[in-house]
Amino acid sequence: MTPPLRLTRDDIAQMAAALDLPEIGVTDAEPFPELVAPLLAYEERGRTGFEAGDLASRIQPSLLFPEVKSIVVAALPYMTPAGEALARSHPRGEMRGQASGYTYGQDYHGVLRDRLTQLQAAIEDCLGRPVGARVAVDTSPLVDRRVAERSGVGWVGKNGMLYSERYGSYVFLGALLLDIEIADANSYPPAIGRHCGSCERCMTACPTGAIVGPGQLDATRCLSYITQMKGVIPRAYRKKMGRRVWGCDVCQTACPLNRMREAADDPAFHPNPELAYPDLVALLKMSNRQFMRVYGETAMGWRGVRTLQRNALIALGNIGRHDAIAHIEPFLRSDRVELRASAAWALGEIGGPDAVKLLVAAQAVEADEDVRRELEEAVMSIKNRTKEKEA
Numbered sequence: 301m302t303p304p305l306r307l308t309r310d311d312i313a314q315m316a317a318a319l320d321l322p323e324i325g326v327t328d329a330e331p332f333p334e335l336v337a338p339l340l341a342y343e344e345r346g347r348t349g350f351e352a353g354d355l356a357s358r359i360q361p362s363l364l365f366p367e368v369k370s371i372v373v374a375a376l377p378y379m380t381p382a383g384e385a386l387a388r389s390h391p392r393g394e395m396r397g398q399a400s401g402y403t404y405g406q407d408y409h410g411v412l413r414d415r416l417t418q419l420q421a422a423i424e425d426c427l428g429r430p431v432g433a434r435v436a437v438d439t440s441p442l443v444d445r446r447v448a449e450r451s452g453v454g455w456v457g458k459n460g461m462l463y464s465e466r467y468g469s470y471v472f473l474g475a476l477l478l479d480i481e482i483a484d485a486n487s488y489p490p491a492i493g494r495h496c497g498s499c500e501r502c503m504t505a506c507p508t509g510a511i512v513g514p515g516q517l518d519a520t521r522c523l524s525y526i527t528q529m530k531g532v533i534p535r536a537y538r539k540k541m542g543r544r545v546w547g548c549d550v551c552q553t554a555c556p557l558n559r560m561r562e563a564a565d566d567p568a569f570h571p572n573p574e575l576a577y578p579d580l581v582a583l584l585k586m587s588n589r590q591f592m593r594v595y596g597e598t599a600m601g602w603r604g605v606r607t608l609q610r611n612a613l614i615a616l617g618n619i620g621r622h623d624a625i626a627h628i629e630p631f632l633r634s635d636r637v638e639l640r641a642s643a644a645w646a647l648g649e650i651g652g653p654d655a656v657k658l659l660v661a662a663q664a665v666e667a668d669e670d671v672r673r674e675l676e677e678a679v680m681s682i683k684n685r686t687k688e689k690e691a
Contacts, residue, residue, distance in 0.1 A: 306483045307423065312372055315422040319415050320566060323375040323464050323471065325451030328485045329368040332359040332450070335443055341516070357441040364442060365434040367479035372419070373451040375462065376412055377564035378402055379470035383571040384563070387549070395624060396577040397615045400524065400547025401470065403599045404576050405569035410597075412437045412474035419476060432479035437472075444473045452486035458493040458514040459502035459551035468561030469552050495557065505554035507540045523548035527611055528603060532638045532670070538614050538645060545578055545611040546600045575600075580612040580619075581627050610642045617646030625654055632662040640666070641674045648678025656682055 309326045316324040339355060357363045361371060383404050390398060402408065413435055420433045436442065445462045448454055454464045454471070461469035492515035503511040510521035519525050524547045526537050533541070552558055575598055583605075586594070591605035600608065613631060616624040624646075631643035644662065647655040656679055663675045 306481060307426065308483045309485070311426065312419075312423070312482065315426065316372075316374065316419055319418050319422065321374045321376060321415050321419065323377070323453055323466065325373045325375070325448060325453030326482045326485045327371050327373070327447065327451040327487055328481075329361045329370060329477070330487070331361070332443065332446055334490055335359050335446055338516070339443070342519075354441065358443055361442060361447075361477060364436070364440050365432075365477040365479075367432050368434070368477045369480055370478050370482040370485050371447060371451065372416075372476040372478065372482075373448045373453045374412060374416060374419075374474045374476070375448060375453045375464045375467070375471040376408065376415075376474065376566070377464065377467035377471050377562070378405065378408065378566065378569040379467075379561075379564055380566070380570060381563045383569065383576075386571045386573060386576050387553070390543075391577055394577075395580045395616065395619060395621060396543070397545035397580050397583070397612055398543040399545055399576055399578060399600065400549050401552075401576075402472070403546055404571035405566075405598075407597055407599045407601065408472040408569075409437050409439075409599070411568045412472055416474050416476045420478075423478070423480075427480070434477040435474070436477065437474040440475070442475070444475065446490065447475060448473050449490060450486065450488050452488055455494055456490070456492045456515055457502065457555065457557070458496045458500060459506075459511055459555065460492075460515050460517045461552060463495070463557065464561075466562045467564060468558040469555065470558065470561065470564070499556065501554045501556065502551040505550050507542075507548070507550060508537060511551060523550075528607065530607070530638075532641045533610065533614060535645075539618065541611070541614050542618050543615045545580070545583070545608055545615055578608070578612070580616055581624070583612045584609055584627050584631070606636055606639065610636075610638050613639065613642035613646045617642075617649035620650050622650060622652055622654070625650060625652075625658070629658050632658060637668055637671055640668070640671045644671065644674040644678045648674075648681045651682040651685060 313324045361368045387401050416435045424431045445456055448462045449456050454462045457463050463469050464471050508521045510518050512518050527546050586605050588605045595601045628643050628646050631639045634640050659675050659679045666672045
């Protein structure tokens with residue numbers, strides 16, 4: 301059989317489906333000038349540090365891969381029926397945290413990278429020659445959701461998430477940049493919220509008000525970012541974190557359209573309850589090696605144990621159980637400022653004479669000014685609440 305001279309979207313989709321990539325879009329490699337204004341506005345609201353700082357690299361695919369002529373985008377669904385049921389069944393009486401639904405299974409970065417690499421090989425087999433390519437899964441400066449929208453694989457909701465017509469917003473995005481043209485590549489214009497109508501449930505449901513307009517996110521206020529950031533969690537967000545140790549799904553669970561989606565059925569994302577609701581005490585006791593053994597193949601693994609321990613301390617403070625004090629206390633002596641500060645806050649939230657005694661003792665030896673302030677405010681918080689109860 302003579303190899304085809306040019307591939308079509310259907311050709312790509314058929315190859316992709318055989319590799320468990322059910323949702324595929326294709327676009328050309330032209331720049332994205334329509335992103336200049338929203339990206340500048342995003343910068344003004346505040347950057348998280350996860351984005352590329354160079355504007356040109358965010359709108360010009362050829363700066364990522366000079367030979368690029370087309371971009372294949374995969375939207376890989378991950379929310380299975382078991383995962384959805386698990387998300388609704390929090391063991392609230394226990395000292396367990398809560399993680400975003402996208403962490404319930406394997407790390408999507410590796411899953412998507414492997415499948416897109418296999419798709420490149422399938423394209424080469426079909427054409428009968430090597431094809432230059434670059435796989436990007438959260439590793440490129442390009443704005444993934446806009447690339448996906450232009451490819452036709454989905455549309456962007458008011459929460460800023462990419463929606464697949466079949467699977468809703470519970471999808472992972474990955475791109476395969478190719479040095480070949482696809483005959484009928486799409487080029488859809490941006491149309492944020494085109495299926496949302498007048499609904500703004502995602503915007504009003506956001507715990508921190510991070511969705512400041514349709515499709516406009518102040519990422520520095522988003523709990524998904526807050527749980528991943530380095531350093532001390534700003535005080536304004538600690539109560540709002542609740543039990544969360546990683547990520548936030550509120551803007552997705554609030555969306556009516558996500559209730560009408562198809563469920564995923566991918567073995568890679570079958571949920572592990574221990575990942576969905578981590579044992580907070582066990583997490584506090586983990587070494588980094590132990591952490592990587594449990595979480596290393598998940599989407600939480602890359603940040604390391606200290607970030608999750610900081611979040612676990614905040615979660616225990618919000619849960620407010622006095623039997624957590626003994627597990628929090630060792631972190632008052634941690635070599636990490638963010639862990640000492642978080643432990644102080646957690647004890648201040650739990651309260652009681654045992655917590656006060658520990659906080660006062662820690663003040664006597666604490667050298668860091670910010671942590672000393674946390675310790676002092678924690679003691680004052682307990683004393684003020686005690687006075688209010690006695691009044």
